[in-house]
Amino acid sequence: MGAVEGVPMENPFGFMDTKSVPCASFSSEEAHLTDEPGMSFSRETVCLEDNKLSSDISGASADMKPKSIRRAKTWSDEVENLYRFQQAGYRDEIEYKQVKHVAAVERWPETGFVKKLQRRDNTFYYYDKERECADKEVHKVKVYAY
Structure with missing residues (x-):
């Protein structure tokens, strides 16, 4: 029997028997909602060991949002590294680690400047050992x- 065109069904899900379908791969302890800016809520299943590992990687910085912002006035090592992160499309090292899920950023041992960054589109930026942020860019x- 088919539904008559233009006439809504009383219960469109009446044909589904949810009691006869077991769902062994899902438990309420494993479910959580993701709440990230720009993301919609979705239900995910995560193994408890995976959840512990991911919290160790992201650490306390997972929720960190900047409280204030200012512009750099003079060049420094910190400004140089921020320039490199911002050229690659990130606020700073904290956001880079959150997005790319890395523990450490590759740096030049001689200067401590960032050596290599991966953009959001997975293109790599390679930087020199020397200063790259010109005075007119500071x-x-x-x-x-x-």
């Missing part, structure tokens, strides 16, 4: 306070 660098 005022464009944003310094975030947490």
Whole structure:
């Protein structure tokens, strides 16, 4: 028997028997909602061991949002590294680690400057050992306070 066109069914899900379908791969302890800016809520199942590992990787910085912002006035090592992160499309090292799920950023041992970053589109940026942020670019660098 088919439904008559233009006439709504009283219960469109009446044909589904939810009691006869076991769902062994899902338990209420494993479910959680993701709440990230720009993301919709979705239900995910996660193994408890995986959840512990992911919380160790992200640490306490997972919820960190900047409280204030200012522009750099003079060049420094910090401004140089921020310039490199912002050229690659990130606020700073904290956001880079959150997005790319890395524990450490590759740095030049001689200077401590960032050596290599991966953009959001997975393109790599490679940086020199020496300063790359020219004096005329310093005022464009944003310094975030947490």
